[in-house]
Amino acid sequence: MPTFTKAAIKATFISLLNKKPLNKITVKEIVEECGINRNSFYYHFDDIPSLLEEILVEEADRFVATESKSNTSVYESLISVIDYAFTNRVAIQHIYNSANRTTFDVYLNRICTHAIKSYFDKLETTKNIAEDDLDAMIMYYKCQLVGFIIDWLGGGMKYDLKIKMKRICELYEGSMEAALDRCAKINA
Amino acid sequence: MPTFTKAAIKATFISLLNKKPLNKITVKEIVEECGINRNSFYYHFDDIPSLLEEILVEEADRFVATESKSNTSVYESLISVIDYAFTNRVAIQHIYNSANRTTFDVYLNRICTHAIKSYFDKLETTKNIAEDDLDAMIMYYKCQLVGFIIDWLGGGMKYDLKIKMKRICELYEGSMEAALDRCAKINA
DNA sequence: ATTGCCGTGTCTAATTTCTTGACACGGCAT
DNA sequence: ATGCCGTGTCAAGAAATTAGACACGGCAAT
Numbered sequence: 001m002p003t004f005t006k007a008a009i010k011a012t013f014i015s016l017l018n019k020k021p022l023n024k025i026t027v028k029e030i031v032e033e034c035g036i037n038r039n040s041f042y043y044h045f046d047d048i049p050s051l052l053e054e055i056l057v058e059e060a061d062r063f064v065a066t067e068s069k070s071n072t073s074v075y076e077s078l079i080s081v082i083d084y085a086f087t088n089r090v091a092i093q094h095i096y097n098s099a100n101r102t103t104f105d106v107y108l109n110r111i112c113t114h115a116i117k118s119y120f121d122k123l124e125t126t127k128n129i130a131e132d133d134l135d136a137m138i139m140y141y142k143c144q145l146v147g148f149i150i151d152w153l154g155g156g157m158k159y160d161l162k163i164k165m166k167r168i169c170e171l172y173e174g175s176m177e178a179a180l181d182r183c184a185k186i187n188a
Numbered sequence: 189m190p191t192f193t194k195a196a197i198k199a200t201f202i203s204l205l206n207k208k209p210l211n212k213i214t215v216k217e218i219v220e221e222c223g224i225n226r227n228s229f230y231y232h233f234d235d236i237p238s239l240l241e242e243i244l245v246e247e248a249d250r251f252v253a254t255e256s257k258s259n260t261s262v263y264e265s266l267i268s269v270i271d272y273a274f275t276n277r278v279a280i281q282h283i284y285n286s287a288n289r290t291t292f293d294v295y296l297n298r299i300c301t302h303a304i305k306s307y308f309d310k311l312e313t314t315k316n317i318a319e320d321d322l323d324a325m326i327m328y329y330k331c332q333l334v335g336f337i338i339d340w341l342g343g344g345m346k347y348d349l350k351i352k353m354k355r356i357c358e359l360y361e362g363s364m365e366a367a368l369d370r371c372a373k374i375n376a
Numbered sequence: 377a378t379t380g381c382c383g384t385g386t387c388t389a390a391t392t393t394c395t396t397g398a399c400a401c402g403g404c405a406t
Numbered sequence: 407a408t409g410c411c412g413t414g415t416c417a418a419g420a421a422a423t424t425a426g427a428c429a430c431g432g433c434a435a436t
Contacts, residue, residue, distance in 0.1 A: 003392085003423095004193055004196050005192055005393075007192070036394075037395045038412095038413095039415090040393080042414070042415080043394070046414090047414080191421085193423075214382095214383065215383075215384070216383060226383095226384095227386095227387095227423075227424065227425080228422075231422070235384085235385080
């Protein structure tokens with residue numbers, strides 16, 4: 001059941017992504033680094049964008065499956081995403097600066113949405129509010145998160161996003177609970 | 189040209205060796221851990237002993253190629269082998285305690301011989317002594333090293349071999365140079 | 377002691393994966 | 407304008423992996 005070759009392609013691609021911008025990476029380079037035939041690459045992937053796509057989706061899933069489970073507040077969820085972005089900042093920047101932003105955006109929105117969704121999912125207080133309201137709130141936090149990260153990336157990651165995020169979390173302490181209360185009242 | 193599967197088999201085997209004694213590890217366990225078909229194991233290896241054999245040989249080569257190059261005295265060579273044994277002590281003990289000592293002994297002798305040989309190879313003073321003398325000296329240090337390690341292993345690695353080794357190196361400081369001098373005189 | 381279970385080692389046939397070598401296309405530097 | 411280089415595609419063949427079966431030996435339970 002294993003095709004270790006496919007995994008190896010991904011691994012060397014990721015390692016290259018930590019060394020140079022996405023648009024400088026060629027299929028030729030990947031397969032040479034990997035020690036495989038060029039056609040083996042095309043056997044598994046259509047091209048570099050789809051390779052990237054697959055990796056991003058996997059990473060997103062993996063992230064949601066692990067890190068986002070343990071958060072006990074929305075703000076922890078926000079921060080764990082930021083943390084993740086920071087750890088992988090080199091590769092992320094190399095993707096971001098290479099104009100292939102479409103797949104990256106999809107990935108970023110997905111991961112942010114899921115991280116927040118998975119937090120709301122285990123909240124008791126969300127059980128009795130309308131689904132539309134919940135979606136709206138998820139979108140609210142998701143856009144915030146995506147916006148912060150894009151801003152940070154666009155500015156070359158100059159400032160410490162985590163500190164800024166923590167500050168914002170302090171400022172808006174309790175606002176989510178208030179919003180949930182309001183939802184409950186409207187529906188009643 | 190890649191068979192990543194073979195590499196994966198080795199990797200999971202090594203990881204198992206860090207968890208349990210060699211004789212408790214089964215082919216079945218390896219392939220399940222590895223997520224491959226049992227026949228794929230037999231495609232690459234005859235059995236567990238030959239898998240072990242191959243890994244040990246590779247490790248020995250890798251060791252000689254890297255660590256033993258940089259040593260500037262015999263004693264550094266001796267100690268670098270000890271160091272290596274210490275880092276991998278868990279796996280080594282799991283092999284040693286499983287009675288399959290024959291391949292292990294071959295490996296240990298090989299690695300010790302090469303480590304010392306590679307040191308002598310870059311010594312200027314060994315250029316003008318007879319090859320037989322050189323072989324004898326290599327064997328002298330090799331047996332010492334192998335003996336120390338086997339003693340240490342046999343005793344359950346209770347004491348700190350590195351410290352003992354360093355002490356011995358201090359005690360015999362200069363003895364190798366003296367021996368080389370004697371060789372030169374006899375031949376002259 | 378016998379039975380049944382489990383892991384081993386071997387085999388064959390089918391399938392998947394990987395390689396080889398070729399080709400047309402577009403970009404880009406000379 | 408020409409030549410070079412990387413891309414993407416294709417077909418054929420080789421290599422690696424799987425599936426399924428079989429006989430054998432060990433060993434625990436009965």
